[in-house]
Amino acid sequence: MKELITVRDVSFQYPNEDKEALRNLSLSVYKGEWLAIVGHNGSGKSTLTKLLNGLLLPTAGEISVEGYSTAKEDELWDVRRRVGIVFQNPDNQFVGTSVRDDVAFGLENFGVPRDEMIQRIEDSVRRVNMSAFIDAEPHHLSGGQKQRVAIAGIIAQKPSIIILDEATSMLDPMGRKEVIETVKELNEKEGITVISITHDLEEAAKADRVIVMMQGEAKSQGTPREVFQNEQLLLEAGLDLPFSLKLGLALKEQGVPLKEQYITQEELVDALWTLHSQG
Amino acid sequence: MDITLTGLTHRYKPKTPFERLALDDIHLSITSGSFLAIIGHTGSGKSTLIQHLNGLLKPSEGTMQVGNLTLSAQGKKQPLKELRRRVGIVFQYPEHQLFDETVEKDVMFGPMNFGVSEEQARQRAHAMIELVGLPAEVLTKSPFDLSGGQMRRVAIAGVLAMEPEVLVLDEPTAGLDPKGRREIMDLFYRLHKEKGLTTILVTHSMEDAAHYADRIVVMEQGRVYLEGTPSEVFREREMLQRASLDVPETLQFLLEWQQRSKQALTLSSFTIEDTARVIAQSFGEKGDEHAR
Numbered sequence: 355m356k357e358l359i360t361v362r363d364v365s366f367q368y369p370n371e372d373k374e375a376l377r378n379l380s381l382s383v384y385k386g387e388w389l390a391i392v393g394h395n396g397s398g399k400s401t402l403t404k405l406l407n408g409l410l411l412p413t414a415g416e417i418s419v420e421g422y423s424t425a426k427e428d429e430l431w432d433v434r435r436r437v438g439i440v441f442q443n444p445d446n447q448f449v450g451t452s453v454r455d456d457v458a459f460g461l462e463n464f465g466v467p468r469d470e471m472i473q474r475i476e477d478s479v480r481r482v483n484m485s486a487f488i489d490a491e492p493h494h495l496s497g498g499q500k501q502r503v504a505i506a507g508i509i510a511q512k513p514s515i516i517i518l519d520e521a522t523s524m525l526d527p528m529g530r531k532e533v534i535e536t537v538k539e540l541n542e543k544e545g546i547t548v549i550s551i552t553h554d555l556e557e558a559a560k561a562d563r564v565i566v567m568m569q570g571e572a573k574s575q576g577t578p579r580e581v582f583q584n585e586q587l588l589l590e591a592g593l594d595l596p597f598s599l600k601l602g603l604a605l606k607e608q609g610v611p612l613k614e615q616y617i618t619q620e621e622l623v624d625a626l627w628t629l630h631s632q633g
Numbered sequence: 634m635d636i637t638l639t640g641l642t643h644r645y646k647p648k649t650p651f652e653r654l655a656l657d658d659i660h661l662s663i664t665s666g667s668f669l670a671i672i673g674h675t676g677s678g679k680s681t682l683i684q685h686l687n688g689l690l691k692p693s694e695g696t697m698q699v700g701n702l703t704l705s706a707q708g709k710k711q712p713l714k715e716l717r718r719r720v721g722i723v724f725q726y727p728e729h730q731l732f733d734e735t736v737e738k739d740v741m742f743g744p745m746n747f748g749v750s751e752e753q754a755r756q757r758a759h760a761m762i763e764l765v766g767l768p769a770e771v772l773t774k775s776p777f778d779l780s781g782g783q784m785r786r787v788a789i790a791g792v793l794a795m796e797p798e799v800l801v802l803d804e805p806t807a808g809l810d811p812k813g814r815r816e817i818m819d820l821f822y823r824l825h826k827e828k829g830l831t832t833i834l835v836t837h838s839m840e841d842a843a844h845y846a847d848r849i850v851v852m853e854q855g856r857v858y859l860e861g862t863p864s865e866v867f868r869e870r871e872m873l874q875r876a877s878l879d880v881p882e883t884l885q886f887l888l889e890w891q892q893r894s895k896q897a898l899t900l901s902s903f904t905i906e907d908t909a910r911v912i913a914q915s916f917g918e919k920g921d922e923h924a925r
Contacts, residue, residue: 394810394812395780395781395782395808395809395810395813396780396782520808523808524807524808525675525837526878527837527839527878528674528878529674553811555811556882589812592811592812592813593810593811594812597882598886600905601886604906604908604909605909610909610912610913619882619889622886623889623890626912630915
């Protein structure tokens with residue numbers, strides 16, 4: 355798989371802090387994957403996000419995005435065009451007075467010609483299923499809808515990577531679902547690479563790959579199945595086990611002879627059904 | 634402290650083209666010492682409702698009674714100060730409201746505002762910082778030098794220092810990691826029990842509502858849409874889904890299993906252990922049939 359982002363031996367220290375927020379971090383992000391980054395508050399997840407599109411620069415090491423380095427000033431805009439970030443608070447990133455204006459804002463900044471801009475706005479608003487709201491004002495939108503507009507603003511710039519920085523943590527369950535489904539569709543149909551910084555382990559369980567951050571270091575990397583096997587590490591990292599793993603353990607305690615660990619609810623129901631039919 | 638809402642209605646920007654009915658004829662009794670969860674999607678009226686509880690908003694119609702204090706639409710002299718002493722609200726992201734030079738001063742601000750002496754306020758600050766699980770060293774630090782999770786605890790200590798009898802929590806764990814969530818919720822539950830507080834929790838987590846609450850109120854379009862014990866409310870899955878909500882994940886899983894295994898199963902509590910027990914039983918019963 356093609357490597358889109360390379361983070362090599364990166365450390366970062368905020369001014370006036372005596373400890374590094376990130377220490378010797380190395381990781382790769384591959385084209386088309388859904389990468390979940392999980393970890394406790396203060397583990398360095400959000401710092402990493404800001405480093406990935408050059409809002410912060412490493413104190414040591416290097417980050418490159420499709421060959422462009424965040425440390426080179428003349429390459430920074432090439433990096434930013436490729437990496438779009440959806441932040442946590444839907445109200446803090448809506449700058450326009452309507453959906454259309456909000457999506458236009460980013461394109462204006464990149465100097466896209468007017469005719470093409472109109473086309474791209476309509477196209478990206480459609481791709482997040484918000485066409486019916488294209489002239490709506492922000493206060494008429496729900497949190498989930500605002501986040502989808504933020505995503506439209508990003509995909510209008512044709513990025514290769516979308517970072518969700520706890521983008522669903524302020525939403526109600528329905529809003530959370532609609533945002534994840536929207537991004538999932540972009541990921542699957544259009545091959546946009548997704549990095550999701552999240553505390554939602556159910557969501558992480560469905561990722562292609564998971565990285566566990568702890569005190570500024572990447573403690574574990576792998577498929578959800580590999581990573582979630584290490585219960586001890588997850589608890590140490592301030593996390594928890596996904597629901598179906600916890601239920602699976604409780605079922606075994608009750609004497610249900612499950613053989614493996616099941617990461618998703620579908621897998622667990624299937625395994626139970628197999629056992630049940632054999633019994 | 635008993636709380637009674639009678640025909641409580643709230644209109645934003647009344648008599649303007651922007652008038653909006655946010656609460657529509659709410660009738661609700663909250664028993665002293667009980668734990669109530671309020672659930673509902675964004676914009677369903679939850680926040681408007683809790684802002685009445687300590688008089689940040691006044692009813693447009695109807696009344697609200699907290700103990701012997703009454704807040705009404707017409708009342709000229711509303712007992713706001715006393716109401717705010719009794720009802721403490723922990724807002725969403727309460728750490729954004731920290732402002733003072735040191736943690737100690739920040740926590741002391743609330744009680745002193747209500748006429749508590751400096752010495753007493755200091756004592757309370759020290760006690761509350763310990764209660765929320767922070768080391769005494771943080772008292773002399775600037776709140777802004779602390780981590781996000783620690784700042785959240787300082788803000789909570791500030792509300793507790795006013796010694797409220799009713800504690801209103803507006804998504805108190807939003808943005809925290811799973812461990813932090815559990816610690817903060819366990820802290821509130823312990824306080825609820827130890828101090829006999831009346832606790833009102835606004836949450837998007839059906840799991841927390843099921844786990845901590847004695848009763849649940851579901852809000853939808855400014856009205857009380859459903860009300861009852863967790864088992865009563867979560868029996869109404871279709872109604873919840875119509876209000877953009879759902880049942881806790883334990884029950885979701887059980888329903889999935891019920892459909893697959895064609896067995897009628899019931900869940901009386903919503904813990905993982907109980908769910909496992911009920912599912913394990915469905916295996917056991919099957920085994921019994923074979924034995925017969």
